[in-house]
Amino acid sequence: MSLFLVNRYLGEEDDGSTLKESRSQALLAKLQQKAKERQKKSLTEQTEHQHEEQTELQDVKKKRKADEDSVQEPQRNKKRKSKVVALHSSDADNHDEPAEEKQKKKKGANEKQKKKKKDKSGSSAEVVSNTPVSGGDAPEDTVGEEQAETEKDSPKQSSQKTSAPTGFTVLGGFESKPVQKVHRVLPQWLAEPDVIHRDIKSNLVPICDISGLSAQLLKKLHNNGIEHFFPVQAEVIPAILESAQQGLLIGRGGYKPRDICVSAPTGSGKTLSFVIPVIQVLMERAVCEVRALAVLPTKELAQQVYKVFTSYAEGTALKVVMLAGQKSFATEQASLSDYRGGVRRSVADIVVATPGRLVDHINKNSGLCLEQLRFLIIDEADRMIDSMHQSWLSQVVNAVYGSGSGSDAMSMFRRTEPAYITAASLSPPQMPLQKLLFSATLTQNPEKLQQLCLHQPRLFSSIHSHSNTTAAAPTHKQDRFDFPQxxxxxxxxxxxxxxxxxxxxxxxxxxLSPVLCFTNSRDTAHRLYLLVQLFGGIQVAEFSSRLSPGERKKTLKSFEQGKIQLLISTDAAARGIDISGVKCVVNYDAPQYIRTYIHRVGRTARAGKAGLAFTFLLRVQEKNFLQMVVDAGSPGIQKQMVKPENLRSLEVRYEQTLQELADVIKDEKR
Known part of the structure; x- marks a missing residue:
């Protein structure tokens, strides 16, 4: 037993080294198995991560492709499809690279995997240290490559988006760009007018310096006390005379003369600037026909222009007729034409009319023949444009060119409505219809001016700013005008x-006397007239549509003669009427529109003289009214305070007058 025990003990000592080796091999096997499990787990996570990224990239590219298909052209679309096919066929790590580079990368990856397997079988320490690297670096590399590729793609995509055709609507989540405001761009003739001097007194031109005027007209000017022309007259008169230097059939260079527009302040002499040249051109007439037609918005203004035409046509063979409704229709018809040898012939050379009465005479065939009309004068043009709903201009044009389709269509002097200028349209020559527009507040809206069908217009204006050539300044919400100096x-x-x-x-x-006072309605004007009349101590009159034309004419004459201290008027007297001696204008009611204000205050400070304008403003009106006046180009409106104690001496009598006024108004209503 002892030997057996000894031998057994000795045998265990001999086998100790072999046991250690077997234990180390078992431990190594366990470690290798764990490493393989970790590697498999990391590979599965890597493939899953790559698969998710690949699907996300494909979704993004599909969306981009769908957006680009709606924007890009078919050729770009085909190229894009080929790229998408290449992307689907490639691996997730190198989906945007050429085929050769992909194969090289695949070979390199295989070699790396082989080397890693060899390293794993070498020693346990190396395997343990290498396994996390092999499991973690691969996805980081692939993610980095994919991010770089997506960054490369993103500028390409953005460049393609920005280079999309401008004529198509681009849909999608693109960055919003600020929308540029559309600025008004004026036509060249509006943006670059012939500038008229604003200062009248320092820019007077002797009448002898204007060539083309006959001795008879110069004598008439001298007799009327006119030795100098105002700046407007010195510019416009030669321009109209120049258009008729070659006769009535053709203009300068053999072409149709240009239409003329004049925008100048009130009281600057616009009426004389068209009366003088028209009479000069028509003085040597061959046949008595209506060759000049002046259209004005009101009867009073028509009466005023008629007087000027008549005074300068006196002593010539020209006859001036007015059609404004101040006489009966039959009387006006008889003044236009008469029967000679069974044929109605015109006896008028120049007609001054209001739109409504003019249309009546055209429609009723009263003998008003406009087939030889040479000048169409539109005074207060901005208001005449606003009244275009009466279609008076189209009826005038039809009356002028109506003979082109009649029995006289083959005559030498037939007239056809002008179209494009061609060689055929210039032969044989026909008498042109030249339009002359005048206003203190001529609009700069091309859309409104287009209604007048102007031919190569030429603008004379005392207002000119270089900003108008390109765009209207954002602060200028309205047109700017010139105020009397x-x-x-x-x-x-x-x-x-x-x-x-x-x-x-x-x-x-x-x-302050005489004073022209404006109200916004005829009822207000009438009540104020009654109140001042009942108060006493003031010579007062009213001027509105309540009065007949004869009464209005008589009232204006008395006011000019100084018999009336206060004339209370509606806007009927605000347009164009030249009332001499008006030192002060009072806006009892603040005007709503800047054009109304300009024409009201333009009744004073005429022909370079001094004048005052007062506007009564309620507190709620101050801000908007003052801003409107400043935007229109006013040199400055000052504040005038009236202390309450200055009015107290009038209050007692004023209260009594109010009670009397209430009784008078009740009696009028009965």
Missing amino acids: GLTEYYVPCTLSKKPLLILHFILRMK
């Missing part, structure tokens, strides 16, 4: 109940 503007803050007291204060205390 001698005008001083004031505004008077007040309450509604104090307005009548202020009028009385201006005349009785401040001794």
